Every structure is written in C-alpha cells, then in structure tokens.
Amino acid sequence: MPIGRASSSVIRLVKGRRGKVAMRLHLALRFDYGATVPWVTQLEDGSGLSAIAGPSRVVLRAPVPLQGKNFATVAEFDVAEGQCVPFVLTHGPSHLPSALRDGLARRPAGDRIVLARLVGPLLAMPVPGERRYSARC
Numbered sequence: 001m002p003i004g005r006a007s008s009s010v011i012r013l014v015k016g017r018r019g020k021v022a023m024r025l026h027l028a029l030r031f032d033y034g035a036t037v038p039w040v041t042q043l044e045d046g047s048g049l050s051a052i053a054g055p056s057r058v059v060l061r062a063p064v065p066l067q068g069k070n071f072a073t074v075a076e077f078d079v080a081e082g083q084c085v086p087f088v089l090t091h092g093p094s095h096l097p098s099a100l101r102d103g104l105a106r107r108p109a110g111d112r113i114v115l116a117r118l119v120g121p122l123l124a125m126p127v128p129g130e131r132r133y134s135a136r137c
Contacts, residue, residue: 009091020081024074029051036054037071039053048088
C-alpha cells in the first residue's frame with residue numbers, strides 16, 4: 001500500500017480462465033482489532049458500500065450486487081471464461097470524501113457497474129518502496 005497518501009487501495013481481480021464458476025463473497029469488516037463493527041451504507045451511485053467506524057472509512061466498489069447479512073457483506077455472482085470482475089477496497093479517513101470517486105467510470109452493463117477505467121490506472125501506479133518491502137516476504 002502506498003505510504004504517505006491519504007488513502008490506499010487493495011484490488012482483487014477475479015478472472016475466469018475456463019468454463020463458468022459460481023463465486024461467493026463474504027466480507028466482515030471490523031476496526032480496532034476486531035472490537036468495532038462499522039456503520040455500513042450503500043454508496044449513492046450504487047457502485048458499492050461505505051463502512052465508517054470513528055476516524056476510519058473503508059469503501060468497497062464492485063460490479064456485483066452487494067447485500068448486508070448478519071453484520072457482513074455478501075454477494076453471489078458467476079464468472080465465465082474471459083470475464084474479469086474487479087473488487088476495489090479503499091481505506092482512508094472518514095472525514096474526507098472517497099479518493100476513488102473522481103476516477104470511477106460507471107457504464108451500465110445490465111444491473112452491473114464496470115470499473116474498467118479505475119482499475120487499469122491503479123494497477124499501473126508505482127508504489128514507493130514496494131520492491132524493498134516485497135523482497136522481505
């Protein structure tokens with residue numbers, strides 16, 4: 001994750017290699033070492049959710065419908081051969097607007113939202129000290 005920036009993102013790309021696979025997402029966000037359950041709301045544009053607990057905020061953007069269930073976020077979706085489903089999780093201060101709002105391109109694709117314009121540039125961004133850090137792993 002970038003050091004010295006107001007927010008940082010983790011991107012997960014679910015790629016279909018062969019056939020069609022049913023996938024399930026289960027995300028249980030907790031803050032303060034698991035002690036705090038955040039207040040979770042749907043984003044106004046329908047592209048994901050926002051979870052706030054005190055000074056911290058996490059935004060999850062995904063092109064699949066997300067639902068709240070038992071204090072967690074769940075989704076079920078299919079990934080077919082050649083498809084790529086991006087999930088972008090961004091952490092930042094709760095008093096600032098989401099850093100991803102300006103870079104997000106929404107294009108209707110049925111009831112899904114495509115994050116293509118956002119994911120490409122984020123993956124290409126250099127991260128200072130990334131090679132030094134990953135060399136220790």
